[in-house]
Amino acid sequence: xxxxxxxxxxxxxxPLLELTGLEKKLGLEAKVIVKxxxxxxxxxxxxxxxxxxxxxxxxxxxxxxxxxxxxxTSGNTGIGLAAIAAAKGYKFRVYIQDQVSEERFQVIHxxxxxxxxxxxxxxxxxxxAETNGDFVAAIxxxxxxxxxxxxxxxxxxxxxxxxxxxxxxxxxxxEIWNDTDGNVDILxxxxxxxGTVSGTxxxxxxxxxxxxxxxxxxxxxxxPSEANPAPEEIxxxxxxxxxxAERIPSxxxxxxxxxxxxxxxxxxxxxxxxxxxxxxxxxxTSSGAAIHTxxxxxxxxxxxxxxxxxxxxxxxxxxxxxxxxxxxxx
Ligand code: PMP
Numbered sequence: 290x291x292x293x294x295x296x297x298x299x300x301x302x303x304p305l306l307e308l309t310g311l312e313k314k315l316g317l318e319a320k321v322i323v324k325x326x327x328x329x330x331x332x333x334x335x336x337x338x339x340x341x342x343x344x345x346x347x348x349x350x351x352x353x354x355x356x357x358x359x360x361x362t363s364g365n366t367g368i369g370l371a372a373i374a375a376a377k378g379y380k381f382r383v384y385i386q387d388q389v390s391e392e393r394f395q396v397i398h399x400x401x402x403x404x405x406x407x408x409x410x411x412x413x414x415x416x417x418a419e420t421n422g423d424f425v426a427a428i429x430x431x432x433x434x435x436x437x438x439x440x441x442x443x444x445x446x447x448x449x450x451x452x453x454x455x456x457x458x459x460x461x462x463x464e465i466w467n468d469t470d471g472n473v474d475i476l477x478x479x480x481x482x483x484g485t486v487s488g489t490x491x492x493x494x495x496x497x498x499x500x501x502x503x504x505x506x507x508x509x510x511x512x513p514s515e516a517n518p519a520p521e522e523i524x525x526x527x528x529x530x531x532x533x534a535e536r537i538p539s540x541x542x543x544x545x546x547x548x549x550x551x552x553x554x555x556x557x558x559x560x561x562x563x564x565x566x567x568x569x570x571x572x573x574t575s576s577g578a579a580i581h582t583x584x585x586x587x588x589x590x591x592x593x594x595x596x597x598x599x600x601x602x603x604x605x606x607x608x609x610x611x612x613x614x615x616x617x618x619x
Pocket of ligand 1: 365366479480481482483484485524526573602603
């Protein structure tokens with residue numbers, strides 16, 4: 290491997306792990322293989338898109354030395370961007386939802402980034418109040434009324450940036466194909482921006498059109514409703530079916546998946562807890578959702594002998610302040 294000279298060189302090339310412990314414990318007759326994205330330098334799949342979106346912008350002239358990189362999430366993408374921006378010498382600014390955990394602010398600040406709460410940006414606060422919290426509308430207003438008027442900034446916009454699905458088509462898909470020697474029957478991926486499932490699915494289906502793509506959507510009990518306005522949610526995962534088209538990011542290819550699989554947060558928690566005990570991996574809530582989905586697929590008689598690959602987006606260490614590993618919460 291030699292000596293790397295930038296964290297950019299450490300992004301991707303993450304390992305596949307067959308969950309042999311879980312397979313044995315549950316008596317599964319299909320292979321459950323996971324792609325451990327927490328092996329990225331800042332512990333999530335989003336390091337891939339952070340690097341790709343920045344390098345694409347450098348290439349086409351949207352991002353130049355001295356510029357500020359701007360994004361609207363403190364999630365994994367914000368952390369990945371903050372780190373890559375730091376390593377490449379750009380300033381970084383992120384607009385953050387107010388209720389985000391204190392750790393998120395600390396991480397972005399550690400990388401030298403600036404954080405602005407959404408409630409502190411008047412244009413955004415106004416739209417959020419008027420639309421009952423429509424985040425897509427709020428970001429659009431932020432872009433048109435604030436960012437477009439500023440000079441020397443690059444607004445990353447992961448939900449419409451083609452480099453997001455593009456990097457999964459260029460790296461995540463080929464890695465899975467090569468590391469399994471093409472022996473993969475089913476791909477399981479979460480949907481947030483849709484970048485992972487769209488890009489990875491596109492590459493794998495091009496190699497073998499028979500590969501089935503299963504996309505994860507939060508179950509009804511895990512989404513805010515009138516009866517339950519603040520349920521435990523699967524961080525970073527959003528519905529793509531049964532919601533208005535304008536709320537679906539353009540990075541999500543709705544033609545890519547063969548099956549939509551709904552997962553409730555509690556089942557994601559239980560699967561992540563089980564995999565920690567059976568195979569010694571500590572992964573996040575959406576990873577738990579992917580493991581749960583892969584296991585349920587493995588139990589189906591028609592999938593006997595098949596190989597299921599599930600992409601696990603991030604590390605469980607990012608969730609220690611949540612109920613993910615709180616066994617009393619069940
Ligand atoms: N899980 C986590 C923890 C995430 O941060 C994200 C990104 N929002 C996803 C899953 C979904 O990935 P994608 O945006 O590529 O659909």
